[in-house]
Amino acid sequence: MRFTVNGVEHEIDSNPLAPLLHVLREEIGITSPKAGCQQGGCGSCTVLVDGAPRRSCLVAAAAVDGAEITTLEGLGTPEALSPIQAAFHENYAAQCGFCTSGMVLAAHAYLENGGAADRASIQEALAGHVCRCTGYVKILNAVTAAAGGEVSSSQRWLPQTGEESPVEVPGAPA
Amino acid sequence: MAAATMALETGAEVLQPSSEDEAISAFGDGAGVTVLAGGTIVVPEMTYGYLKPQRVLMLAGAGLSGISRDGSRTTIGAMTSVQDLADLAAPLGPCAANVADIEVRSQATVGGNLCAPPGRDAPRGDLQAAFLALAAHVRSAGADGVQTDPIDAFLANADARLVLAVSFEEPAAGAFARLDRPHTHDYSALTVCAARGADGTARIAVAGVAGPAVRLRSAEAKADDPAAAADAATADVTFADDALASAWYRERTLPVLVRRALTELQEAA
Numbered sequence: 001m002r003f004t005v006n007g008v009e010h011e012i013d014s015n016p017l018a019p020l021l022h023v024l025r026e027e028i029g030i031t032s033p034k035a036g037c038q039q040g041g042c043g044s045c046t047v048l049v050d051g052a053p054r055r056s057c058l059v060a061a062a063a064v065d066g067a068e069i070t071t072l073e074g075l076g077t078p079e080a081l082s083p084i085q086a087a088f089h090e091n092y093a094a095q096c097g098f099c100t101s102g103m104v105l106a107a108h109a110y111l112e113n114g115g116a117a118d119r120a121s122i123q124e125a126l127a128g129h130v131c132r133c134t135g136y137v138k139i140l141n142a143v144t145a146a147a148g149g150e151v152s153s154s155q156r157w158l159p160q161t162g163e164e165s166p167v168e169v170p171g172a173p174a
Numbered sequence: 175m176a177a178a179t180m181a182l183e184t185g186a187e188v189l190q191p192s193s194e195d196e197a198i199s200a201f202g203d204g205a206g207v208t209v210l211a212g213g214t215i216v217v218p219e220m221t222y223g224y225l226k227p228q229r230v231l232m233l234a235g236a237g238l239s240g241i242s243r244d245g246s247r248t249t250i251g252a253m254t255s256v257q258d259l260a261d262l263a264a265p266l267g268p269c270a271a272n273v274a275d276i277e278v279r280s281q282a283t284v285g286g287n288l289c290a291p292p293g294r295d296a297p298r299g300d301l302q303a304a305f306l307a308l309a310a311h312v313r314s315a316g317a318d319g320v321q322t323d324p325i326d327a328f329l330a331n332a333d334a335r336l337v338l339a340v341s342f343e344e345p346a347a348g349a350f351a352r353l354d355r356p357h358t359h360d361y362s363a364l365t366v367c368a369a370r371g372a373d374g375t376a377r378i379a380v381a382g383v384a385g386p387a388v389r390l391r392s393a394e395a396k397a398d399d400p401a402a403a404a405d406a407a408t409a410d411v412t413f414a415d416d417a418l419a420s421a422w423y424r425e426r427t428l429p430v431l432v433r434r435a436l437t438e439l440q441e442a443a
Contacts, residue, residue, distance in 0.1 A: 016188045016232075017186060017188060017210075017217075017220060017230060019217055019221055038218060038221050038222070039218035039221070039222070040214055040218060040274075040278050040359070041359045043275075043277070046277060052280060053276075053277050054277060054280070054281055055214075055277055055278065055281070057217070057218065057221065058212075058213050058214045058217050058218065058278070058281060059213060059217065059281070060210060060213050060217055060232065060234075062188060062190065062232055062234070063210075063213060063232060063234035064234075106277070124276070125276060127275045127276070127358040128274070128275030128276070128277050128278060128358055128359065
């Protein structure tokens, strides 16, 4: 089996019946798709398969032989966020972050398909994604802003790798 | 997750046909074969170790998808996604649109939904009710070769058959009523589909009862009077308790759904 992940082709050795989620996380080492419920019920493992959002926990590896897979890592970089990533950043749409990867990819696909900036349609598109922090309002704000072209910049300041000072946690072992 | 990964180390034989003919021959009489269509049911069952298949027939490359029309007859390939039905006329379209969310719906298949056995905690297979109401025919392969059966007969023997396609005559009118789901991921506790054929006869079916979907023949006999049909709605049904709803609750809500569906059917005609 071979598939392309974020533009890089990979020869896959995993069991052909292994969920795509496990292949991405354990064989390729891409960890943005989260192993939440692993039965299709939470949306935290959503990736794009040939551009369409799919639950990677429900997809058998062999079923996507030859496909182009996009994960969060393939959307943008810290220096140049994709519009939907910038919208999440500007609108404080991530809390603990566990659902964020799936939310962003589903929202990205919604925008790519010309999704409108109305909340009901966005809710329908993201209905399968659960945020256990219950941060839905800000997530909907972010997607609505991105769909309406209201994101001011995809070049927002983010900490550069190696620049930030180490976080000191009181009581933590040295 | 370590345990989930280990469940896959059993080394099942994976058959990957690239055409309908190859799929039919790989399925054979179906003995010991687990069919993997969209994967929305089978993959997590393997992940959690509930299902330890010996031979897996993976249909992803076998074709079998698409919707075609020949006059008033619509034919739907087994690997067509449930989402692809969402814009069709009632009862099938709204019934399909009520399945899961758009991502799961786009991966789940018509054949998988038709063959889905009841789950551990909830009923499955809403489309069975729509196809029963539409008096659909199922083309399938198995021990006796390829044959086309009325949906009622097919559902009684679905375990041993490989669905190839489903077809039906466009109804004169259709209607759909269901219990609202608390969340898009929930299966429907009760789904009622009704259709009036070109000859004027009404068929009503319900999914979410014990076992596969069933026709409500007593209600059909009074289809022109929704209130009377509602009173007869429970005569042909066995209800079950599960994680979604109790049998008690289903028995009291089915008549309401039947009345709503038949009222809608009258208004649509």
